[in-house]
Amino acid sequence: MNRRRWLLHIILRALGHRRGRTVLLLAVLAMASSLATALGIVSTSMEKRVAEEVRKYGANLIILPESARLDVGSGGLNFGVVSEPSYLLQQQVENSLAQSGLKAERSFHLRGALQMKAADIMVEGVNFADVRRLFPWWQLKGNWPAAGETVVGNDLATRLKLKPGDTMELTGKNQTVRLRISGIVSSGGEEDGLLFLALPELQQALGLEGQISLVRLMVTAGGDSLKKNAAALQLLLPTAKVSEVRQTARTSEGLLAKVKLLMIMVTAVVLISAGSSVAGTMSTTVLERSKEIGLMKAMGGTRSEVMLIFCGEAAMLGVVGGVAGYICGTVIAQFITKTVFASSAEFIPWFVFVSLGISLFLALLGSIGPMISVFKLDPVRSLRGE
Amino acid sequence: MSENIIETNGLTRNYGDICALKPLDLQVPEGEWLSVMGHSGSGKSTLMNLVGGLDRPSAGSLRVGGKDLLALTEDGLARFRRESVGIIFQQHHMVPYLTAVENVMMAQYFHSVPDEAEARSALERVGLGHRLKNRPGELSGGEQQRVCIARAIINSPKLLLGDEPTGNLDHKSTIMVMELLKELRAEERFTVIMVTHNQEVAAWGDRTIYLDDGVLVREERTAG
Numbered sequence: 279m280n281r282r283r284w285l286l287h288i289i290l291r292a293l294g295h296r297r298g299r300t301v302l303l304l305a306v307l308a309m310a311s312s313l314a315t316a317l318g319i320v321s322t323s324m325e326k327r328v329a330e331e332v333r334k335y336g337a338n339l340i341i342l343p344e345s346a347r348l349d350v351g352s353g354g355l356n357f358g359v360v361s362e363p364s365y366l367l368q369q370q371v372e373n374s375l376a377q378s379g380l381k382a383e384r385s386f387h388l389r390g391a392l393q394m395k396a397a398d399i400m401v402e403g404v405n406f407a408d409v410r411r412l413f414p415w416w417q418l419k420g421n422w423p424a425a426g427e428t429v430v431g432n433d434l435a436t437r438l439k440l441k442p443g444d445t446m447e448l449t450g451k452n453q454t455v456r457l458r459i460s461g462i463v464s465s466g467g468e469e470d471g472l473l474f475l476a477l478p479e480l481q482q483a484l485g486l487e488g489q490i491s492l493v494r495l496m497v498t499a500g501g502d503s504l505k506k507n508a509a510a511l512q513l514l515l516p517t518a519k520v521s522e523v524r525q526t527a528r529t530s531e532g533l534l535a536k537v538k539l540l541m542i543m544v545t546a547v548v549l550i551s552a553g554s555s556v557a558g559t560m561s562t563t564v565l566e567r568s569k570e571i572g573l574m575k576a577m578g579g580t581r582s583e584v585m586l587i588f589c590g591e592a593a594m595l596g597v598v599g600g601v602a603g604y605i606c607g608t609v610i611a612q613f614i615t616k617t618v619f620a621s622s623a624e625f626i627p628w629f630v631f632v633s634l635g636i637s638l639f640l641a642l643l644g645s646i647g648p649m650i651s652v653f654k655l656d657p658v659r660s661l662r663g664e
Numbered sequence: 665m666s667e668n669i670i671e672t673n674g675l676t677r678n679y680g681d682i683c684a685l686k687p688l689d690l691q692v693p694e695g696e697w698l699s700v701m702g703h704s705g706s707g708k709s710t711l712m713n714l715v716g717g718l719d720r721p722s723a724g725s726l727r728v729g730g731k732d733l734l735a736l737t738e739d740g741l742a743r744f745r746r747e748s749v750g751i752i753f754q755q756h757h758m759v760p761y762l763t764a765v766e767n768v769m770m771a772q773y774f775h776s777v778p779d780e781a782e783a784r785s786a787l788e789r790v791g792l793g794h795r796l797k798n799r800p801g802e803l804s805g806g807e808q809q810r811v812c813i814a815r816a817i818i819n820s821p822k823l824l825l826g827d828e829p830t831g832n833l834d835h836k837s838t839i840m841v842m843e844l845l846k847e848l849r850a851e852e853r854f855t856v857i858m859v860t861h862n863q864e865v866a867a868w869g870d871r872t873i874y875l876d877d878g879v880l881v882r883e884e885r886t887a888g
Contacts, residue, residue: 279769279777279778279779279780280777281773281777281778284769284773284778285773288759288762288766288770288773291761291762291766292761294761295760295761569757570759570760572757573757573758573759574770574774575742576716576718576745576751576757577745577746577751577770577771577774577815578742578743578744578745578746578747578749578771578774578775579742579746579774580738580739580742580743581738581739581742582739583742583774656718656719656720657718658713658718658719661753661755661757
């Protein structure tokens with residue numbers, strides 16, 4: 279039998295010999311690691327769920343050009359404010375976003391007017407792939423447009439009696455575009471009165487190549503708050519106005535942070551009590567076995583060799599407790615999310631390492647103290663049971 | 665004339681204010697069976713622990729098998745014990761959750777590699793071929809002591825130390841153990857240091873020294 283197999287053999291024998299205590303230690307380790315695992319899984323699942331919920335609200339940051347404003351008045355009379363349309367440079371915004379390191383979904387928009395049969399129609403240039411990702415609640419009758427096609431807002435389609443398959447000719451400052459309607463879109467918002475076409479096509483028609491009038495951002499990742507992200511981005515874009523769209527995201531973020539803090543505190547309390555329990559039991563076990571330690575030393579075992587056997591026992595308990603903790607933790611997490619949040623928890627395989635780490639840490643930490651004190655004794659005193 | 669396996673010069677061991685072993689000069693030739701006698705607290709176990717590298721002297725010099733034990737580190741002493749010494753205790757001291765054969769293999773593990781066939785054969789040599797798979801709790805005192813003998817000789821030590829190995833045995837078992845030790849010593853040629861307070865057991869040795877209050881007071885050669 280090689281040394282490694284023998285070591286494993288005696289570890290299993292030792293644990294089997296103290297079956298009651300082994301089961302007790304395993305139960306404590308499994309309980310501690312399962313709770314940490316369960317709360318971790320619940321927290322991660324909640325975080326994803328909240329992120330998904332926030333995603334449903336669409337963009338949570340917008341970037342607008344700071345428009346040129348001019349107060350018009352004469353004498354003591356003020357006739358109001360005249361503002362000229364202004365634009366952002368698409369490339370500059372892209373560079374600033376890259377520089378900020380912000381993790382966000384983005385959608386660039388350009389709004390303007392094109393003429394159809396001498397009447398102005400409000401048109402918005404977008405990237406349809408971005409729109410579909412950021413505004414999943416938009417409902418479409420027909421198809422998303424390919425090149426040379428457009429989608430029309432529901433209200434505008436009704437007003438102009440337009441339907442999928444129709445073609446229309448729109449004239450801009452620079453050129454006239456001929457478009458085929460591929461679908462009618464309904465968002466329930468102001469978009470229902472607009473006509474949508476690909477951003478480059480509109481930029482060309484309006485003679486505004488490389489310019490945009492609005493950027494919608496959906497910040498989904500990153501620990502920083504939305505407000506902080508907006509402020510950071512504002513510094514990089516001094517000619518633009520970066521604003522938060524909704525408070526929902528911030529509220530969810532705050533709530534989630536509080537729930538996470540609560541979970542961390544509960545886990546810490548459980549780990550401290552489990553750690554004390556393991557340390558107490560391990561301490562008793564090691565002290566009871568001082569004669570065995572003395573005997574092993576008398577047979578010629580060095581401190582490290584004998585310690586390896588005892589640490590091996592603790593590690594074995596840690597591994598089994600950790601695996602059991604992961605399995606139980608996953609089940610508990612499912613139970614919590616189903617009963618409290620009415621949804622199912624994620625299956626997160628890498629949490630097995632978290633569970634193992636906690637269980638091993640508790641098992642080794644609990645036994646290392648008493649081991650050091652017993653291992654300091656010479657074999658004669660250990661054999662006398664001192 | 666064989667060389668001395670043990671040489672002590674002014675060997676002393678104090679425990680705080682108590683002097684358990686007063687300066688002792690002792691030579692033990694290789695292959696000798698030395699019995700150490702004395703009353704409780706006379707220093708005989710202290711001497712055995714020092715010679716076996718289980719304890720460190722307070723003063724003096726101590727060479728065993730050519731090694732200066734005072735110069736060895738903690739790990740060096742452990743290596744010395746596993747390579748050169750076999751120890752039999754009065755209390756047996758077996759690992760309770762291991763079988764007889766596994767207890768013998770434990771000594772092999774610390775020495776080199778556990779070999780079940782060798783461990784079985786050692787137990788067969790001490791007449792326990794039928795008790796290989798029994799745990800200490802299932803063995804009589806005499807049987808446990810024979811397991812300890814097998815464990816002590818499994819790594820072919822130069823020095824076999826016995827700390828009252830028959831102290832807990834009845835007369836019949838004592839005779840059986842002593843005969844076994846005599847037989848094994850004849851085969852293996854190891855040196856024996858046997859601590860005892862039993863005159864009959866001491867008589868199995870080649871020479872007996874008497875300690876009293878940590879002082880060697882007398883020594884005599886065994887007749888025949």
